């Protein structure tokens with residue numbers, strides 16, 4: 162007889178192996194308060210599945226062993242923050258002590274009554290939710306929206322490059338959301354094949370929480386998580402503002418940095434994003450019609466009461482010789498240009514390889530310019546806090562060679578090169594003052610320059 166499922170059953174996944182596990186699986190799969198998502202004896206396979214399915218509690222079965230399988234738990238922890246309940250056939254003091262040290266939610270000796278097990282799972286779930294809530298209160302996160310009233314001005318280029326730089330260079334947990342819902346091309350520009358899109362996430366049943374979000378993002382080799390736009394333009398209207406707003410709120414609570422790429426119009430999705438934006442980059446270009454549109458855009462932002470101090474003009478393809486001087490540009494815009502990013506052939510070359518230029522060629526002038534834009538929004542404090550927070554369990558894998566497409570190994574190797582270059586630069590004497598570094602172009606005009614943080 163099948164029972165009626167409760168409104169919000171706890172989503173569980175079972176990993177590992179031990180005696181009596183098949184009975185546990187059968188009884189939990191039939192229980193109304195539990196949504197059984199699957200099972201895998203191999204921990205690495207289990208971790209991949211857990212990452213994709215947004216499990217809320219992980220049951221990890223430990224075969225006869227006196228000590229805690231620390232490696233297995235670390236593998237699971239790298240992919241999910243869900244509480245872990247251990248299922249064991251034998252309880253030893255060493256195992257219990259290890260479990261305590263590693264923050265295991267509970268240890269259950271099998272065989273066990275199903276109701277006891279369900280109680281333990283629900284307890285682990287609600288305690289985990291409370292801990293997440295507490296962590297959220299102290300969680301610093303920055304949402305950056307990249308907008309332009311002119312098509313082709315470089316929004317997606319800037320958004321993808323900043324996002325990859327935050328993920329790889331600053332080692333911040335970063336999500337890139339494409340709300341150019343009809344014609345978004347974030348996924349193509351990053352060379353990722355999305356399994357799911359914004360549409361799948363907002364149309365999914367049930368509560369949208371951090372675990373669910375994690376199951377819908379596509380991981381880029383830089384470590385960046387991507388939520389691409391719907392695959393078909395006609396699906397754009399299915400993404401309601403309410404669900405999109407909810408998604409962005411959840412994203413903010415689960416990521417250090419959220420970057421939002423946008424279409425060229427102030428539609429309701431963009432307004433929903435602006436409501437949640439800490440920093441808005443208005444991408445401009447050095448042509449009179451584009452500058453005029455940028456001025457109208459800035460005026461519209463004023464009319465929308467968007468705080469002026471959060472809107473920053475970014476001049477893309479700056480220094481292109483088109484007969485306009487910076488003073489003239491700022492006069493037309495009636496606003497200072499906060500950042501300049503030069504034009505560089507490496508940008509389209511990198512796009513055609515599906516690798517952001519900030520990752521493929523970190524020493525190119527355009528990449529350095531983008532890194533400086535990134536540094537101005539995320540202070541060292543946030544990066545440090547994020548790395549401390551992650552330090553306990555969430556070591557990011559240094560090598561994910563299996564996930565890196567052929568020919569892109571340099572994504573991770575470049576980290577080492579970057580660190581070496583930064584160290585060499587720090588040791589080298591400063592360049593003579595008379596020789597300006599063309600890469601220094603993205604420093605905010607109204608702020609003192611900052612050194613790049615070490616990779």
Ligand SMILES: Nc1ncnc2c1ncn2[C@@H]1O[C@H](COP(=O)(O)OP(=O)(O)OP(=O)(O)O)[C@@H](O)[C@H]1O
Pocket residue numbers: 309311312313314315316317318319341424425477478502503504505506508509512527
């Ligand atoms: N700094 C740059 N140097 C060289 N090429 C650039 C630069 N920025 C953008 N481009 C090129 O300009 C083209 C358009 O850029 P992009 O797609 O990022 O613009 P967009 O504003 O997102 O366009 P859309 O309005 O279609 O969404 C891309 O092919 C990219 O290669």
Ligand SMILES: [Mg+2]
Pocket residue numbers: 316317318341345346423
């Ligand atoms: Mg675009």
